[in-house]
Amino acid sequence: MIVDIDDILSKLLEQEDTDGDKKITIEDNGPKQFELLSNSGEKLIIKGTYQLSNLLQELVIQKQQGKSEAFVNQEFIDELPTKRISRMIRDFYWKGLTRRMDKSGIEGLISDSKNESLTAEILPVYVPNGDSLAFDYYNALEKELPIKAVKLPTEITPEYVKSINEQPGILSLKLEVENNEVKGVPFVVPGGRFNEMYGWDSYFEAVGLLCDGKVDLAKAMADNFQYQIENYGKILNANRSYYLTRTQPPFYSSLISEIFEVTKDKGWLAIHLKTAIKEYETVWMVEGKRLTSNGLNRYRAEGIGMPPECEEGHFDEELKKYAEKEGISIREFAKMYQDGAIINEELDRYFVHDRSLRESGHDTSWRLDDVCADLNTVDLNSLLYKYESDFAHLIENYFDGEFEGWHSTYWFQIMEERAECMQKLMWNEEHAQYFDYNFRTKSQTHFESASNYFPLWAGLVDTRDVYKVVDTLMRQLKEKGGIAGTSRKMNSNLPDGAIQRQWDYPNGWAPHQMLIWKALKMYDFNTELQELVYRWLYMITRNAVDYNGTIPEKYDVVEATHKVFAEYGNVGTDFEYITQEGFGWMNASYQYGLKLLDETLVNELNQLTEPDSLFKS
Structure with missing residues (x-):
């Protein structure tokens, strides 16, 4: 049936949206029954919160398409919930989350609320030193948009990143020329308020894209990962200037492996495999940085001072005691500390841990609070075992055992060595799970977390232990809605008044x-x-x-x-x-x-x- 959109929307909301939030939910107190009249006089009675909200959505979808009249499809109004949710994700949500770093994407970034702290009304677009295509493109865009193309130095140091914190901007991603037109290689953002590509979010989004047959978009995500590694030295927390010293949990080898399973494009795989090995070697396996002397890895973000993306006041609880010792206000202390006028090594260590926690993706969790950079975490080492395993199997199965001078036998040996080290330092027979290992105190943390079960996903749990591990998982972390980030026991151990960390119990x-x-x-x-x-x-x-x-x-x-x-x-x-x-x-x-x-x-x-x-x- 055909209805007038504005007329029906007005009547529907007036009757059913009793709390005025422009949604129809179980918290509204309307009759939950609406008489829908078509333009030709047909009548339809729609009952129920779910069905009425579907009607609202269908009207708005067609209004957004520029229509004044809507065709109300009864099948969509009473659509089975799993079918509807899945269809909306496949046909609407992925499109709504897709961005590009070309003119269209830059226009969205200019109005981004995260740019409100800029001291000028010009958005800096930072470009890798060697990417002349991007620099020339953004430089030309300066005539049309309030942006400034800024070429990054060849060597990007923490000191340099700190020097541009007062002019935060966006980092370019991959551009390509198509029919003599420069276009941004697309990527998916976490949510609607975001306009940048995030690290580990991108892998999981790509899993969903592959489920929905959107293979080209998943490939584009991998291509942007590759661009970041080749031009910024790492997969970034996100492509913002203040993230230049910070990476994210490594899922690149899993991403390219799963895309290859669909495409069977060996040429594409070879290009990405080479970059993935480069990331593994240069980001994760540098002694004294993210590689510790025991052969395991840690998150260890570089940077100076407080993480600039945090809102003012976020660290007041930590800064207060130092400000009181100096006899000044928290705001004065924070400014002097950031400017380097106050040197405080204890606070420096705190922010090394804080930045590293954010690099881990688990920002924030009591598991990592004020200790992250001292931990060989179960999740990170499982991810790197997966890299080594992926390298071994891809090279053995698709490159006849040798690729760019790397032999599959080497990677099989390396992955086994990591598994043995994790078993020795992280496995706890009594608790039937792996725990993060503090390499400074040489002890396990015994913190019960969903991240303790990454070894299952990586395939490194011995078949003799797997039943015990799964039993522990189900007993400690299973809740009504799935797996909690940390256990109820860990939550009960927190002191009264402790801040609720978002990656912890009761959240999933x-x-x-x-x-x-x-x-x-x-x-x-x-x-x-x-x-x-x-x-x-x-x-x-x-x-x-x-x-x-x-x-x-x-x-x-x-x-x-x-x-x-x-x-x-x-x-x-x-x-x-x-x-x-x-x-x-x-x-x-x-x-x-x-x-x-x-x-x-x-x-x-x-x-x-x-x-x-x-x-x-």
Whole structure:
């Protein structure tokens, strides 16, 4: 049936959106029944929160397409929830999260709220020293947009990065020439308020893209990873100037392996494999930096002073005691410390740990607070074992055992040496799990975290131990909505009044779920796999059904709700009428989870809305 969009929108919201947030949710107190009249006089009665929010979304989608009249498809109004959520992700959300670093993308960056701290109204676009295509392109754009192309020095030092903190800007990503036109190679951002490409988010987003057949976009993500390594020396936390000294959890080898499984493009693989080995060697295996003397690795971001991306006041609790000793205000102390007028080695160490924690992707967690750079973490060493394993198998299977002077036998040996070292220093037989290892105190942390189970995903858990490890996982971290970031016990050990860290209990995150699911599938724990996938998808589906399609950044898995109370809020809940993007790795986890879940359990998820809610009168 055909309806007038503005007329129906106005009547629908007036009747059903009782709290005025331009959404229709279970918290609205309307009758939850709406009489829809078409332009030709047809009548349709729509009942139920889910169905009414679907009507709202369908009207808005067509309004955004420039239409004044909408065709109301009954199948879409009463669409099964898993089918609808998956379809919206595939057909709308990925598009809404896709950006490019060409003119169109720069225009979005200019209005980015993260640029409000700029001292000038000109957005710096920092370009690698050797990328003349990018420099010439952005230099020409200066005539059209309020930007300034800035060429980076050949050697990028922490001192240089600190010197441009007062002029923070964006870092160029890969450009290519197509039909004599310069275009940015596309990438997916975590959420709608972001305009930059983030490190480990990109891998998980690519998993979702591959699920949805968007292979070219996944390849483009890998191509941008390669550009960052070749031009900035690392895969960046994100392509912002203040992240130049900071990388992210390494997933590049997994990304290119999974893309290659689909494309079978050996030429493309060879180009990326060479860069991945370069990243492994130059970013992770440099002694005294991210490689420690025991042969294992740590997160160890460089930088000087406080992380500049943090809002004013974020570190006040830590700065207060030092400011009081100096007899000055916190703001005065912070400025003098940043300017180098006050030297404080104890505070310097604190910020080494803080920047390293942010490099780990787990920003923030009590597991890593004020200790991160002293830890050989289970997650990082599992990821690097996976690199070594990927290199070994790719070279053996597709390059006849030798690639660019590297032999598969070498990588098999290296991965085994790492596994032995992790077993010696991190494995705890009594607790049946791996723990982070503090190489300064030479002791395990005994902190119970989802990151302790990355060895399952990497495939390094011995078959004799795997049953114990999976049992420990399910006992310690399984909650109503899936796997919690840390255990209930770790939460109970915190002092009264401790800040709720967002990567800790009771919150759960998509990357942890996805890695654990893949591990359970690989080790053939199908019962546990189905249970954990179902719990996670149940939570997402239930919240989307009840809250106008909301798919946010993180969830409280104990209560199975998107209403999370943590230090940074919850990206993806602030929208009107319809979410345009969901959240990157949440979208991916839904698509990946549906591929793994038994059909009978998918059918159960589809019962999470009122049956027989749409009928003609």
